[in-house]
Amino acid sequence: MANVARYALGRLLLSIPTLIGVTILVFLMIHFLPGDPAFFLAPPEATLEEVERIRKSLGLDRPLYEQYVTFITNVLKGEFGKSIITGHKVSELLWPAYMNTLILSVFAISISIILGISLGVLASLNPNTLLDQTVMSVSLIGVSMPVFWLGLLLIELFAVKLRLLPAGGSGSPAHLILPSLTLGILGSAYIARVTRASMLEVLNRDYVRTARAFGLPEWRVILVYSLRNALIPVITVAGLIFGYMMAGAVLTESVFAYPGLGRLIVNSIFARDYPVVQAGLLVISITFILVNIGVDILYAFLNPKVELR
Amino acid sequence: MISLIEELIERKLGKSQVRMWRRLRRNRNIKVGGVLVLGFIFMGLLAPWISPYDPLRGKLIESLSPPSWKHLFGTDIQGRDILSRVIWGARTSMIVAFFSIAIAVTAGTLAGSVAGFLGGWVDNVVSRVVDIMLALPDILLALFVAAIIGPGLENVILAIALYNFPQFARISRASVINIKQEDYIEAAKAIGERDVSVLLRYILPNSLAPVIVHATLRTAASILTAAGLSFLGLGVQPPTPEWGAMLSDARTYLVTAPYVWIFPGLALTLTALGFNLLGDGLNDVLNPRIEV
Amino acid sequence: MYVLEVKDLTVTYRNEERVVRAVDNVSLKIRKGEVLSLVGESGSGKTTLGLAIIKLLPPGTVLKGSIMFNGKDLIKLSNDELRDIRGNKISMIFQEPMTALNPAFTIGYFMTDVLSRKLKISEKAAKNIVIESLRKVKIPDPETLLKRYPHELSGGMRQRVLIALALTTNPELLIADEPTSALDVSVQAQILRLLKDLQREYRTTTIFITHNLGVAAQISDRLAVMYAGKIVELGYVKDIFRRPLHPYTEALLRAVPRLGSKRVEIEPIPGQVPDLANPPKGCRFHPRCPYAEEICKVKEPLLKDLGDRHIACWLR
Numbered sequence: 058m059a060n061v062a063r064y065a066l067g068r069l070l071l072s073i074p075t076l077i078g079v080t081i082l083v084f085l086m087i088h089f090l091p092g093d094p095a096f097f098l099a100p101p102e103a104t105l106e107e108v109e110r111i112r113k114s115l116g117l118d119r120p121l122y123e124q125y126v127t128f129i130t131n132v133l134k135g136e137f138g139k140s141i142i143t144g145h146k147v148s149e150l151l152w153p154a155y156m157n158t159l160i161l162s163v164f165a166i167s168i169s170i171i172l173g174i175s176l177g178v179l180a181s182l183n184p185n186t187l188l189d190q191t192v193m194s195v196s197l198i199g200v201s202m203p204v205f206w207l208g209l210l211l212i213e214l215f216a217v218k219l220r221l222l223p224a225g226g227s228g229s230p231a232h233l234i235l236p237s238l239t240l241g242i243l244g245s246a247y248i249a250r251v252t253r254a255s256m257l258e259v260l261n262r263d264y265v266r267t268a269r270a271f272g273l274p275e276w277r278v279i280l281v282y283s284l285r286n287a288l289i290p291v292i293t294v295a296g297l298i299f300g301y302m303m304a305g306a307v308l309t310e311s312v313f314a315y316p317g318l319g320r321l322i323v324n325s326i327f328a329r330d331y332p333v334v335q336a337g338l339l340v341i342s343i344t345f346i347l348v349n350i351g352v353d354i355l356y357a358f359l360n361p362k363v364e365l366r
Numbered sequence: 367m368i369s370l371i372e373e374l375i376e377r378k379l380g381k382s383q384v385r386m387w388r389r390l391r392r393n394r395n396i397k398v399g400g401v402l403v404l405g406f407i408f409m410g411l412l413a414p415w416i417s418p419y420d421p422l423r424g425k426l427i428e429s430l431s432p433p434s435w436k437h438l439f440g441t442d443i444q445g446r447d448i449l450s451r452v453i454w455g456a457r458t459s460m461i462v463a464f465f466s467i468a469i470a471v472t473a474g475t476l477a478g479s480v481a482g483f484l485g486g487w488v489d490n491v492v493s494r495v496v497d498i499m500l501a502l503p504d505i506l507l508a509l510f511v512a513a514i515i516g517p518g519l520e521n522v523i524l525a526i527a528l529y530n531f532p533q534f535a536r537i538s539r540a541s542v543i544n545i546k547q548e549d550y551i552e553a554a555k556a557i558g559e560r561d562v563s564v565l566l567r568y569i570l571p572n573s574l575a576p577v578i579v580h581a582t583l584r585t586a587a588s589i590l591t592a593a594g595l596s597f598l599g600l601g602v603q604p605p606t607p608e609w610g611a612m613l614s615d616a617r618t619y620l621v622t623a624p625y626v627w628i629f630p631g632l633a634l635t636l637t638a639l640g641f642n643l644l645g646d647g648l649n650d651v652l653n654p655r656i657e658v
Numbered sequence: 659m660y661v662l663e664v665k666d667l668t669v670t671y672r673n674e675e676r677v678v679r680a681v682d683n684v685s686l687k688i689r690k691g692e693v694l695s696l697v698g699e700s701g702s703g704k705t706t707l708g709l710a711i712i713k714l715l716p717p718g719t720v721l722k723g724s725i726m727f728n729g730k731d732l733i734k735l736s737n738d739e740l741r742d743i744r745g746n747k748i749s750m751i752f753q754e755p756m757t758a759l760n761p762a763f764t765i766g767y768f769m770t771d772v773l774s775r776k777l778k779i780s781e782k783a784a785k786n787i788v789i790e791s792l793r794k795v796k797i798p799d800p801e802t803l804l805k806r807y808p809h810e811l812s813g814g815m816r817q818r819v820l821i822a823l824a825l826t827t828n829p830e831l832l833i834a835d836e837p838t839s840a841l842d843v844s845v846q847a848q849i850l851r852l853l854k855d856l857q858r859e860y861r862t863t864t865i866f867i868t869h870n871l872g873v874a875a876q877i878s879d880r881l882a883v884m885y886a887g888k889i890v891e892l893g894y895v896k897d898i899f900r901r902p903l904h905p906y907t908e909a910l911l912r913a914v915p916r917l918g919s920k921r922v923e924i925e926p927i928p929g930q931v932p933d934l935a936n937p938p939k940g941c942r943f944h945p946r947c948p949y950a951e952e953i954c955k956v957k958e959p960l961l962k963d964l965g966d967r968h969i970a971c972w973l974r
Contacts, residue, residue, distance in 0.1 A: 078498045082510070089514045197646075201638035203590050205597050205613055206631030209620065217621050263757040270714055270752070271772045271823065272744030275737075285762050305505040308594050312617070319505075323598050326513050334513050338506065346501050 064357040072350055076343065083339040084128045087331060088121070097331045100141050137336035142328050147336045150321060155340060158310070158317035161236055162302040168241025169248050170295055174288070176245070177252025181287075182279065184257060192249060199246025208239040208312035236313045240306065244298045251294045255287040262286075289359045296352030304345045386651070395647030402640025409453050410460035419447035421454040421607045430623045440625040442615060448626065451607040452633050458608045459637065462519065462592045463585050466526035471581050473527075474534025479573070481535070482542030492535065499532040504591050512600040522601045526588045537580055541573030575652040579645055586641035593634050609634045660726075661831055661863045662688045662711065667723035669703070669710050676935035680706040682887040683723075685961070688831070691861040695874035695895075697910070698884035701931045704867045705753075707884070708833045711865070712750050713740050727831070746776045749824035753836040755816035759808035765819055766804025776827050791826040792819070795852060814845035818852065825856060832864045838873065850876060871914050875899060883907045886932050886942040889961060892968035903969045905947045941972065949973055 087094045095112035103111070112118055115138075116127055131137070137147035180192040215235060259265065260283055268282040269275075307319025314320075318337055325333035376384045390396055409416070418438075424445030433440045439448035481492035502510075504526070511525040545551065593610025595601030602608040609630040616627030669681040681703040688694050696704040709715050711725055713732060725732040727748070732740070744750075752758050760768065766788065774784035785804070792800035795818040808816060817837060824832060837853070838846040854877055857864060868874050874881055874895070881898050883891040883906060891904040902908045909927045929946035932938055938945055944954040953972050961970045 072501075074494070075498045075501045079501060086510065086514055197642060198635065198639060201586060201590075201642050202635045203593055203597075203610070203613070203631060203638075205594065205610075206627070206634065209613065209616060209627055209631065212620060213624060263752065263754055264760040266714060267752065267758045267820070268760070270712060270744055270750045272741045272746055272776065273772065274741065274775075277771075282760055282763070286760065301503050304503045307505055307509070308597065311598055322509060323600070326509065326600065331513075338510060338513070342502055342506060345503060345506065349501070 061354065061358045065354045068350055068353050068357075072346060076346060079342045079346065080129060080132070080339065081125065083335055083342070084125050086335055086338070090331075097329070098138075098141065100144070101329075132339065138332040140325075140330050140333050142325075142330045142333075147332050150333060151318070151336050151340060154316060154318040154321040154337075157315065158303060158306050158319060161233065161240065161306055161309070161315065161317055162299060164233055164237035165240035165244060165302055165306075166295060166299045168237060169244030169298060171245075172241065173245035173248025173295075174252050174291065177249040177291075178256055178279075178284065180249065180253045181256035181260065189253075192253070196246040196249045199243055200250070202243070203308075204239060204243050205308045205312045207243060208235070208309055211235050211239055212312070232313075232315070236306075236309050236315050239312070240302055240309050244295075244302065247298060248291060248295055252287065252291050255290050256283065259283045259287040289356065292359065293352050293356045296348060296355060300345045300348035300352070303348065304341050389651050390648075393647040393651055395643045395650065397647075399640045399643025399645070399647055402636055403644055406456055406637045406640060407460060409456040411457075413454045413457045417450040417453045419450040421446060421450040422605050430619065430626075432623070433625055439629045440623070442612070442623075442626050443619065448612075448629055451612060452609070452629055454607040455609040455612065455630060455633065456637070458519075458602055458606060459589045459592065459634075462523055462526070462602070463589050466523045466588055466592075467530060467581055467585050469523070469527040470530035470584070471534050471577065474531045474536075475538040475577055477531075478535035478538035478540075479542045482539035483546065489539075493539070496532040496535045496539075499528075500536070502529075504529040504587070505594065508591065508595050508600070512595070517595075517600045517603055519602050519606070522592050522595055525595075526591055529591075530584050530588065533580065533584065534577060537576050538573055541576055545572050579649045579652060582641055582645035582648055586638040586645065589641070590634065590638055659689060660687045661690050662865075663724075663726040664707075664711070665724045665726070667707070667710065667721065667725060669706050669715065669719060669721055671716070671719040673935065678934045679887055679937070680934060681710065682937075684884075684887075684889055686882060686889065686892065688863060688865065690863055692880060693857060693864040693866055693878040694880045694882060695866045695868060695878035696882050696884055697868060697871060697874050699869055699931055701886070701934065702884040703887040703934075704869075704884050705835055706887075708750065708835050708865060708867050711831075711833060712744060712748055714750070745772060745823075745829075746827050747829055748831045748833065749827065749829040750833040750835065751817070751820045751824050751837050754840050755813050755820060755837075756840065758820060759816055761808050763807075764804065765806055765808065765811075769804075769819070769823055772823060773826060787826060788822075791822040794825075794856070795819075795822045797822075812845075813841050814849060817841065817849055821849075821852065821856070825860065825862065828860070828862075830863060832862045833867070834864060835867045836869070839868070839870070846873075853877060871910055883910070886937055887934055888942060888970065889968070890943065890970045892961070893966055897967060903967065904943075904971050905949055905973075906943050909946075941970075 087097060090097055095108050095115070095117050098115060098117070099108045099111045116124055119127075135148055137151060139145065140147055140150060143150070176192050176196070180189040183189050212235060260279075264286075265278060265283050268278045273282070305319070306317055307323055309315065310317040310320040311323065318341060322334055322337040322341070325331075325337065372384055372387065375387050424441060424447070426445045428437070428441050428445040429443055431437060431441045437447050437449065439452060441447055442451070477492055477496075481489045507529045508522070508525040511521055511528070515521050515524075592601055593608065593613070596608045596610035597614045599611075599614065602611060604611060612630040613627045616624075619626050664684060664686050667681055667684045668679060670677055670679050672678070684703075684707060686694070696707060698704045706715070710721060711727075711732065713735075715721075721733050723733070727743075730739075732743075735743075759765070766785070769788045769791075770781050770784045773779075773787055774781045777784065777787070779787070788804065789800045792803060797803055797815065797818055803811075803815075803819075811819070821837070834853070838849050841849060850873060856862070857877070866874065866878055878895050881891075881893060881895050882889050883898075883904065885906050891898065891902070891907045893903075898907060899911065902911055906927075913926055927946055932942055932945070938955075940956045941947070941950070941954040941959050944950040947954065951973070957972070959970045959972050961968045
């Protein structure tokens with residue numbers, strides 16, 4: 058246990074430069090834009106004087122590193138500034154959207170894990186049979202399919218033809234079903250493949266033979282003495298996929314007009330609402346990095362032989 | 367004709383390469399994937415000649431007509447032939463995929479190999495940078511780029527190249543470090559071969575296998591990412607035919623004209639499938655695992 | 659009288675497109691309480707024979723013949739009946755203790771799980787039995803060991819654990835597949851001594867598989883020499899060592915350095931172990947046999963019963 062805590066600490070420390078790097082990147086985003094940053098942070102119809110006022114109030118005339126420090130302090134306080142378009146505080150737009158994406162990702166990853174592990178285990182227990190090849194082929198197609206196309210297909214099937222579920226928007230649990238299903242199916246393709254590969258490897262190990270040699274019931278040999286070992290890489294992949302879902306749900310959210318963070322960022326990019334874009338990218342990037350760190354720590358916890366690089 | 371190729375390989379590259387060629391030919395993933403990939407490449411290369419109509423011009427009177435003998439895949443809202451747009455879309459995807467992966471592989475392999483070979487502070491610096499770059503997923507990085515320099519074909523290529531660069535740097539670095547320790551490298555150095563020569567003649571060729579496999583698989587992913595960006599409106603801009611963008615129009619005609627989005631999506635899936643199969647097959651042949 | 663009777667056992671499996679006969683028409687009988695060693699080089703079929711008895715061969719392996727145990731033919735038993743026998747009436751320990759135990763479970767968990775199921779007792783009762791059996795294999799402080807994971811133990815310790823697990827149910831037959839080969843030499847001696855002591859105490863009928871004649875000599879009553887899937891010589895250890903009859907056995911003995919003998923050099927056996935998908939015609943050993951004659955190259959010698967000795971050779 059102490060080992061894991063030490064590893065966790067080390068891993069967090071190691072990732073500090075990355076986290077700082079990302080914040081710098083987001084911060085500099087405004088300054089990379091061709092032109093005067095003040096113009097980008099001011100409402101579109103602002104007069105020259107208003108722009109000057111904004112420039113002073115946002116401290117854009119200060120040296121870069123000072124601006125960065127202000128930026129970071131504000132972020133840590135939860136202050137992301139005001140949306141150019143709506144005039145509201147960015148945080149008011151940000152957190153509900155973030156929560157929506159989080160909910161979506163949680164549902165989706167649950168579907169992926171349940172579906173993916175079951176299919177993967179089934180395939181591994183009957184290698185090279187029709188079942189196995191079907192599972193593998195279908196999962197390969199799943200991995201090759203664009204997520205937004207799958208979404209459209211599901212909408213066509215469930216919302217249009219069968220009229221079972223809403224095609225988009227939000228407001229009820231029913232609105233979650235199709236988007237989670239879309240992301241979940243894609244995720245399960247990856248997880249099924251990893252589970253199958255991992256189980257096949259584990260089933261060949263000596264310790265599984267030992268379990269059989271001592272006459273343990275077959276269901277126990279598979280579900281207890283093999284699965285536990287095989288799931289270690291699977292869980293870590295699932296964690297990574299969860300990170301990708303959080304960060305990349307933007308396509309799914311677009312298809313289903315789901316009010317998540319990805320959609321908010323994209324809409325803000327089009328509207329040139331830079332404070333929102335900045336805040337959104339920052340929050341999602343940090344989430345993704347933290348999820349990855351979490352996955353590493355989880356792996357260290359599950360596999361006692363891991364060492365810090 | 368096949369035997370002619372085999373003879374050529376044997377004479378120029380040696381017997382073991384013929385065996386490799388045979389193994390490649392036999393692998394089913396490579397065969398199916400290869401066919402799909404070649405089909406895709408030919409579609410893209412020969413688009414101007416095999417496309418039945420001009421992808422950019424349509425007769426409004428024919429807007430949204432379902433598949434018929436005249437228009438095999440139907441027409442979109444502007445009356446443009448969908449089949450032609452799908453064919454030309456292959457060209458767009460091909461350009462994006464080729465350039466972005468080529469840049470990523472070249473720059474990445476260079477950086478990674480040099481870092482792995484030289485070690486020391488060079489390795490440290492490069493590894494740090496690569497680690498930071500690996501911290502973000504592709505969509506996110508692409509959104510960053512789109513937010514800063516705007517949408518467009520070149521920017522998509524840049525974003526995708528940027529995302530893939532650290533992956534290839536890492537792979538080639540690991541490869542090089544592995545091979546560096548092999549005996550025949552020591553031998554080469556012992557007889558006085560210069561570092562650059564050792565790198566180019568021995569290390570690089572032997573570290574190519576994982577790079578080739580990964581490049582193939584990443585091509586599949588890049589095509590999908592580029593399509594995704596275009597779908598959002600941040601990638602290739604209209605009226606250039608692009609599969610992802612074609613799916614974006616589809617949202618409006620979901621019910622009335624499913625053929626508008628089914629065919630481009632199918633094209634995307636089959637192309638990505640081709641590259642994935644090819645990559646899997648190459649992996650089986652080039653990186654054989656010992657089966658128990 | 660006979661715990662196990664193997665009759666005309668043949669084990670074949672397919673390797674890519676070739677059919678390999680790992681065990682070819684082998685017959686043997688084991689008496690209660692005796693230790694029989696199967697000796698041979700790798701590829702001789704000794705491990706396959708051991709695995710065949712307990713039916714732990716990979717899927718796709720074909721078994722012909724009969725293995726009679728307790729009046730039943732093991733080859734014909736159902737999976738459920740076999741599972742009942744394994745770990746209970748027939749126990750097996752393997753060669754690689756380092757990989758034999760599941761790294762994700764503590765020793766205590768695995769042992770109590772097995773024993774509570776095999777002995778049909780509660781987990782609490784099983785725990786006590788586990789501790790007792792660990793003591794029997796000379797493990798100091800068994801209570802602490804229960805909470806340990808396999809990777810925290812040395813090879814020798816892991817092998818003791820496996821031996822304890824194998825013997826606690828008082829099996830009618832123990833199959834030991836090279837239990838010491840993967841251990842350091844000093845540990846080998848310890849484990850071997852442990853096995854001998856346990857054998858003396860419990861008189862467990864044992865099949866001991868090894869490539870090491872010296873080890874076989876120390877622990878067994880009888881010896882079966884295997885070559886290329888067949889038994890070429892079978893007899894009491896002392897008899898065989900004093901007067902080996904089969905040329906292969908002779909060559910094996912010559913290849914082992916012995917103190918007190920007048921020979922100074924070790925003589926390796928010329929040639930290589932044959933390909934079991936395509937064995938030599940006639941006597942399988944003839945390409946490497948210094949006494950080979952015409953008949954050896956053509957006809958396969960059957961195992962002749964000379965009383966206490968069985969030999970498969972045309973010349974003896």
